[in-house]
Amino acid sequence: MSKVYITDTILRDAHQCLIATRMRTEDMLPVCDKLDRVGFWSLEVWGGATFDACLRFLKEDPWERLRRLREALPNTRLQMLLRGQNLLGYRHYADDVVRAFVERSAANGIDVFRIFDAMNDLRNLRVSIEAVKAAGKHAQGTISYTTSPVHTVDQFVNQARELQAMGCDSLCIKDMAGLLTPAVTSELVARLVEALDIPVHLHSHATAGLADMCQLKAVEQGCRHIDTAISAFANGASHPPTESMVAAFRDTEYDTGLDLELLQEIGFYFHEVRKKYHQFESEFAGLDTRVQVNQVPGGMISNLYSQLKDQGALERMNEVLAEIPRVREDLGYPPLVTPTSQIVGTQAVLNVLTGERYKTITNEVKLYLQGRYGKAPGKINPLVRQKAIGNEDVIDCRPADLLDDEMDQLREQVGDLAQTEEDVLIYAMFPEVGGEFLRQRRDGNLMPEPLVPPPGRNEGGIPAPVEFNVTMHGETYHIKVTGSGHKTEAQRPFYMTVDGVPEEILVETLDEVLPDGQPVQGAGHARSGRPKATAPGDVTTSMPGTIIDVLVAEGDHVEAGDPVLITEAMKMETEIQAPVSGIISAIHVAKGDAVNPDETLIEIKAD
Numbered sequence: 001m002s003k004v005y006i007t008d009t010i011l012r013d014a015h016q017c018l019i020a021t022r023m024r025t026e027d028m029l030p031v032c033d034k035l036d037r038v039g040f041w042s043l044e045v046w047g048g049a050t051f052d053a054c055l056r057f058l059k060e061d062p063w064e065r066l067r068r069l070r071e072a073l074p075n076t077r078l079q080m081l082l083r084g085q086n087l088l089g090y091r092h093y094a095d096d097v098v099r100a101f102v103e104r105s106a107a108n109g110i111d112v113f114r115i116f117d118a119m120n121d122l123r124n125l126r127v128s129i130e131a132v133k134a135a136g137k138h139a140q141g142t143i144s145y146t147t148s149p150v151h152t153v154d155q156f157v158n159q160a161r162e163l164q165a166m167g168c169d170s171l172c173i174k175d176m177a178g179l180l181t182p183a184v185t186s187e188l189v190a191r192l193v194e195a196l197d198i199p200v201h202l203h204s205h206a207t208a209g210l211a212d213m214c215q216l217k218a219v220e221q222g223c224r225h226i227d228t229a230i231s232a233f234a235n236g237a238s239h240p241p242t243e244s245m246v247a248a249f250r251d252t253e254y255d256t257g258l259d260l261e262l263l264q265e266i267g268f269y270f271h272e273v274r275k276k277y278h279q280f281e282s283e284f285a286g287l288d289t290r291v292q293v294n295q296v297p298g299g300m301i302s303n304l305y306s307q308l309k310d311q312g313a314l315e316r317m318n319e320v321l322a323e324i325p326r327v328r329e330d331l332g333y334p335p336l337v338t339p340t341s342q343i344v345g346t347q348a349v350l351n352v353l354t355g356e357r358y359k360t361i362t363n364e365v366k367l368y369l370q371g372r373y374g375k376a377p378g379k380i381n382p383l384v385r386q387k388a389i390g391n392e393d394v395i396d397c398r399p400a401d402l403l404d405d406e407m408d409q410l411r412e413q414v415g416d417l418a419q420t421e422e423d424v425l426i427y428a429m430f431p432e433v434g435g436e437f438l439r440q441r442r443d444g445n446l447m448p449e450p451l452v453p454p455p456g457r458n459e460g461g462i463p464a465p466v467e468f469n470v471t472m473h474g475e476t477y478h479i480k481v482t483g484s485g486h487k488t489e490a491q492r493p494f495y496m497t498v499d500g501v502p503e504e505i506l507v508e509t510l511d512e513v514l515p516d517g518q519p520v521q522g523a524g525h526a527r528s529g530r531p532k533a534t535a536p537g538d539v540t541t542s543m544p545g546t547i548i549d550v551l552v553a554e555g556d557h558v559e560a561g562d563p564v565l566i567t568e569a570m571k572m573e574t575e576i577q578a579p580v581s582g583i584i585s586a587i588h589v590a591k592g593d594a595v596n597p598d599e600t601l602i603e604i605k606a607d
Helices: 013-018 029-038 050-058 062-072 095-108 126-134 153-165 182-195 211-220 242-249 260-275 298-310 314-330 340-353 363-369 382-389 407-417 421-429 431-443
Strands: 005-008 042-047 078-082 112-115 138-144 170-175 200-204 225-228 467-472 475-484 491-498 501-508 545-550 563-569 572-577 582-587 602-606
Touching: 005 242, 029 062, 029 260, 042 050, 042 062, 042 112, 050 062, 050 421, 050 431, 062 078, 062 095, 062 421, 078 095, 095 126, 095 407, 095 421, 112 126, 126 138, 138 153, 153 170, 153 182, 170 182, 170 211, 182 200, 182 211, 200 211, 211 225, 211 242, 225 242, 242 260, 298 314, 298 340, 314 340, 340 363, 340 572, 363 382, 363 572, 407 421, 407 431, 421 431
Parallel strands: 005 042, 005 225, 042 078, 078 112, 112 138, 138 170, 170 200, 200 225
Antiparallel strands: 467 475, 475 491, 491 501, 545 563, 563 572, 582 602
């Protein structure tokens, strides 16, 4: 059988890579009838970062999205990306959580589970594969392809054999950063097809401009399943265009049999949809052969752009891209795919923004260096490990073997915020973000982040000025608005030039707005009013973030280096440590507060 089958990523990975996972369900449903008529082998619609983005930014229930897509796509397999023991979060979960999540995902509409581990530690896939098979669904074992001094084709083939032995129904090569070349693809696919009795799928990103050639070579070597994206969300950090690959194989022995004209209609629809999300477009999501060096995958580059923009440090992107390979080497060459891409990427950002490598180390890096994510592929830098975890033990077992069952405890913690088992799993994946989503839903005040009208237009479609003169105190300044950052409930950054000089201003909301649009005077977010950090005992954060936990109380005695706060920035948690030994004399923050560098968060009176 020579026919090529296509999995389209338009409803998940394509927009994750190009617009930071911001496509809303309301823009998916109108075209589902046409998508359902195409005849794809599957549509990737869920998993990856969609769960997080739904809760954090879109204020959508990700389970409800899945159910609505299942109803709208009755004739098409629905596929999701599952991070093995990490599921859709950033830590390992107990086995009972993994089994519950897979069972609920299958019950709500998922047919195909693409299961991978960021470390290629196959011990972390076993329970997920077993759960998928128990649910009667398709388990696709996945190899995270990467290059390094410790990764070889022989190693990947051996891992593929192990996944087949675990009961996987198919094998996927996940080339998340677009590192494959045509020659390597030919060798790897030929070896896999020869070694396996199950179908081989190829998932390759077009970041380096090689993916379509790699797909052709893979098909010639016996791969019959490829991932593509509708052209409006294709290429660059995304995938080869569906329409182009269908045209390439048309009237050959590999003909997909798909309706090119119908695909083109779908492409025109998404071409218009993409304009709606222009604020999330990134200049770094296009073709970039530097990926062959920095190995930053598609989904990571789009989010990295948004995160640096939020930090007001977009101009330092190239420094971060140069730092990422160095951090990756220090951590033993993990493949850069969620969550390790986020772990490595965030640490690289911290190294750059703080001006000192590993001055601040995220909790996730510390857990990684303890072996809590699995076995590192290569040797870890012992100096970095010592600085991060000191003399703490490093585990060598499957990390989840050390975790007790969690579901009963999670049900108790979330309490009556959870109306269903799916709600419990929302809380399990993201206790802070998910818990806040459930509270807002209960209180009836879920409000998605606003979408900025296209440049030069306001919400009514009337042209809006972006360039003007402002006169203050007799001086006239030429202002040109060049863009805006992501709006939180309290503030939004705007980027502009003032007499040609780039500037950033932060607009903070002082009045809270109710769902009906009426302001509540005096109930809004005032400026923090925190004192500037000047004394040696003033506790600060190195970058803007949110307080996750306050670990001390006034009057407590702490030693220098003791953790006093936990903050979250760029989805990663960081312990803020006491700079000196002494008594906690004042605390200026509480859980949930937004904080910025140079503010005094806690005052310590030194011994």
